Amino acid sequence: MNPAVEFNNVSKSFGNFVAVRDFSLKVENGQFVTLLGSSGSGKSTSLMMLAGFMAPSGGHISIDGRDVTELAPHKRNIGLVYQNYALFPHMTVAANVGFPLKMRHVAKAEIARRVRSALEKVHLDVFADRFPAQLSGGQQQRVALARAMVFEPAILLMDEPLGALDKNLREEMQVEIKRIQRDVGITTIYVTHDQEEAMSMSDNVVVMSKGQIEQAAPPAQLYERPRNAFIAQFIGSANVIPGFVKSNEGAKSFVSETGTTIPLQMHGAVEEGARKAAIVRPERIRFGTGNDSLAVPAVVESVLYGGTMIRYATRAGEQRIDVVAVNDGGAPRQPGETVHLIWEPKDFLLVDATAN
Amino acid sequence: MKMTVAENGVLASNKFKSKRAHRSLRPSAMWLVMPGVVFLAVAFVVPLLILLSQSFYDEGFTFRYFAMILASPSYLAVVWITLRMAVLATAATMLLAYPVSCYLMLAGPAMRSFIMALIIIPFWTNILVRCYAWMAILQRRGLVNTFLTDQIGLIDRPIEMVYNLPGVLIGMTHYLLPPAILILYSINHNIDLRIVGAARSLGASPSRAFRHVFLPLSMPGIRAATMLVLILSLGFFVIPALLGGLKDMTLATLINVQFTESVDWHFGAAISMVLLVMTLVGIGVYYQALSKTKGGKQP
Incomplete structure (x- = not known):
């Protein structure tokens, strides 16, 4: 079986600056993998290349065995959750969640049904007719999550999704995201600089530094068997x-x-x-x-x-x-x-x- | 922007804003405002009221002058010409300004400064200079016609591009483009482009992401710019007078004729009143439209 996502020697440079160097990674179906690193480690750049918003300078990216390196973002079938949620402020919660289905020409009745079930999954069905600005940060984040999963994408990408929330809410949302991810069984790639978040949520953690992978391992192994002093200090x-x-x-x-x-x-x-x-x-x-x-x-x-x-x-x-x-x-x-x-x-x- | 939401669902940041807006001026600060207010009252409001009062007072209260306008097809035609010219110029301006304002959002800092300079330099150039420049370009033996007939021989006879409606529209659009672009850009550059990126990742092609997400979010800018441009175009005087033909008589030129040539102040005041009411109705419609779409505004 093909890995859900495969990076093959992917690099990205901006002028003389190398943001990502020889990045190779396989993510198996249904796994929750976190790219962990400080700012400038290349984790977000890797994610944006997978989403299709940046073209790699070298290497190949494939999703489910299919090379997507040259594919436009809207054809990749990826659900993306941003740190700032990126909800459409001029649409209701229901319209936000229904948007990807509308773009896929799903019938209206079917859209309504799937939006309702997606909002039930994130416990927000009562807020369907509100506008994003009328919701709290945590609720907006759950709308973004519902919107990113409602069209049953092949993979779910999350770029620092909890960065804007306060500590208590962040811990609550970690549990929530993990629960939803396990229920749906969707392959997830998560980007964060918070090592506790990475450790508590992931099946595998990929620690990045200066555009390269330092170590990729399950959380316990990363903690018990760090490959070098950098990892030991970082985790x-x-x-x-x-x-x-x-x-x-x-x-x-x-x-x-x-x-x-x-x-x-x-x-x-x-x-x-x-x-x-x-x-x-x-x-x-x-x-x-x-x-x-x-x-x-x-x-x-x-x-x-x-x-x-x-x-x-x-x-x-x-x-x-x-x-x-x-x-x-x-x-x-x-x-x-x-x-x-x-x-x-x-x-x-x-x-x-x-x-x- | 990070939002904090109070228990009852009211946006805390909005509450904060309105509290500040309602804070009354301290008495001492009023003295700073007084000179400007007094100047405007003496030099603008009072003369305007005196002038406008002449439109319905001529040795007694009368609607005679308004009746004259309404009874005469040629005066009504001037109202229609003014309105049509303003709407056409506004449409042309907005169609040209919108793509430029979008490009400004995407351009790098150096390119943006360069384009801004190109926009602002004509903005600073005197309107008379710009009109005479257009005459030189558009007239029968002007740059464009000479090029088309003599140089490349595309046409036999020169095209009439000036002293008619197209001439006026070219001049007006040229004049209105810089303010339209600046207003559109200043409002639209607040749109978070990551939202458009989100639409793309959710399956929207570039054109659908534009239509369903960017365009609706840019509507406040479009509305503000359209209204300002429309109000400006209703009152144009120099451009229709110089670049228009005899048929292109606008309310502003007609007012000028009444005051300087016919010396009929009462009738001139009545036409001024008509123009003022048209403009105020425009502003009213604008704010009406704005308040209706509040729900769709970006937080």
Whole structure:
């Protein structure tokens, strides 16, 4: 079976500026894939090329096995949701949702029926006769979603659809979009700069930087097995410790650039002397005792009491290491206190220090 | 634009706007307005009222002068000629101005500045200069006719392009194009072109996206420009006088004749009243149309 969407070595440059470079990606039918990156990473440009609003400078794009690189936007059968919703202000909600069907010469009665069912799906059937300006931001976004799906497009594209909403509404809409997407089973490509949004909604996340893919993986893999320091820092928070591997009488250890030595276990395959970055997530670090042979001694520098969580900044030698501990009701550690940091060997990752 | 909506569905931003609009001027600020108001009252409103009052007062209250206009087919013809000329010139102007204003929205900054200069330079040029320039171009032995007859021999006899209705329309359209383009552009450039892009992605061909989305959204601009151009064309005097023939007598030229040649101020005032009423009715119709289509306006 053909992938729903395939980018094949797609590039786009504007003059001397390369916005997207050798972008290759396959999206399987029914998947929810997110392009994640900061502004200027090329994520929106990739989406606009798929929608047909920009022509690639090189490479091919196909939808369901059919090359669409040269196809006009209105012939691509793609539902597109913009950040600013792009609703037609001079049409009612029902007319907005009915627009793509009208453009496809669907009979009037059929349009009315499908508009009603699309609006029911997004719980807005009572607002059919209102104008977009009479709705709240979240409601407008749901109208845009209904409009983009009512004609049963092959794929649904969303460009920062929740960017204009406040935090609570954004979380509510994430659940809503995910529910609708799962109900309909439509292949979805979603663009955002918000990594939490990407992680919580997607089957696969494609992290982009400077027009290239850094890593494409399911959210859990991205978090647990980041390919490099850039990904580790971009997804969630991480202690990123640049340094190299040293071997001493068969026992391997990691020496940070700041000179702190951290004993290694289960990292047999790592060659000695390789310049790496060690990654350890703050919430995977626990406070142990000095008896533990793998413990790293450190001094607490500051304590941030956050209710559910307590954040510690500690220093092991010259190396700063952040720790997040669940507030278990015990007395928090105090600044100046000496602690022993321990973690599971699997949580201490050695990755490439640099991005692509 | 991001909108916040109050519980009852009223747009908060609109509420804010109207509150500001209704805020009354502070007393001290009134003094700043007074000189202008006094000047306008003394130099414009009072003379106008005195003049217009002469249309129905001539040693006693009378409708004699209005009866003269209504009874005479030749005067009614002038009203008709004025109206027809204004409507034709407005139609020609809008048909030419609209595509230019659309192009201005799509053009890059450098191209836009260049076109703006091309629009504004004639706008600053004196109307008499422009009329004489058109005479030189359009007359029997003018640029166009000489080119068509002598240079390429397309026609045997020169075409009559000036001192007739086409001549007046060319002059008027040329005069009206810059304000029409500027008004259309200033209102239409607020249209979010991503909305047109959305229509394209939803299956609309370029022409259907234009017809169903861009055109309706540009209607406020079209209405404003049409009305302004129509009101301007009703009062044209110089262009019909210079580029028109004897048959192309407009209300404005007729008023001029009454005041300067016939020296019949009462009759001239009556014709002025007719022109004023026609213009006011035009404005009234315009605002009526505007208020009816409020629902379709962009938020």
